Structures are given as C-alpha cells and as structure tokens.
Amino acid sequence: MIDFKHVWLPQILAYARLISTGQLEQEWLGYSPRATSVTNPDELYEQVFDDLDAESIWAENRLAPDLSTRATEAIDGFLTALQNIDDPDAESVVESAAWKRVKEAAQAVVTCVA
Secondary structure, three states, X not given: OOXXXXXXXXXXXXXXXXXXXXXXXXHHOOOOOOOOOOOOXXXXXXXXXXXXXXXXXXXXXXXXXXXXXXXXXXHHHHHHHHOOOOOOOHHHHHOOHHHHHHHHHHHHHHHHHO
C-alpha cells in the first residue's frame, strides 16, 4: 500500500510542478536534457495511474482532513485531465488542447497543495 501523505501526495505534487513549469515538455521535445524518468506522455500516465495507483489511492484518501476543498478539487481536475493524455507521441500531446488543460490543472495543484 502506498502511503498517501508521505509518498503519493508529494509525488503528485512533483508531477504537477514538472508539468506546470514546462520542464516535461522541454525534455520530451529535446530542448533540455532529461532529468526525470518520465520519457513521454504515455510514461507519465503509467507512473501516475499504474505505479502510484492514482484512482484507487485518491478514492481512499480524497477526503483527507489535511486537504482543503480547493486542494481536493485541484487534484480531482489534475487526475481527470491526465487521463486524456495516454499517448506516446509527445509532440502531438504537447500541441493538444488536452495538454493545455493538464497544464492548467497542474498549476492549480501547485497553487492549492504546496
């Protein structure tokens, strides 16, 4: 079982930061050296929804007393947005409206959770 407070939530926040700053885009498109194990959008999806078991862990902890309503809504939006980018083609994902929604949702997580 993944520890929500000490592992899951900090990891979700880290992904949100990587996305909101544009770092993942820069790495995926070859504009900056790789500094993460997230090699493409498909890998991001796998790490969040498979490795971190996001749907299950979030469902169990969504009403955690330490989280504000805004933080809960931000994470809801972030996970929902991420579900739409399960595609290995970084260039097409980065250019998509779905990615714009992911970036906006990531910024909301960084603002509300950090």
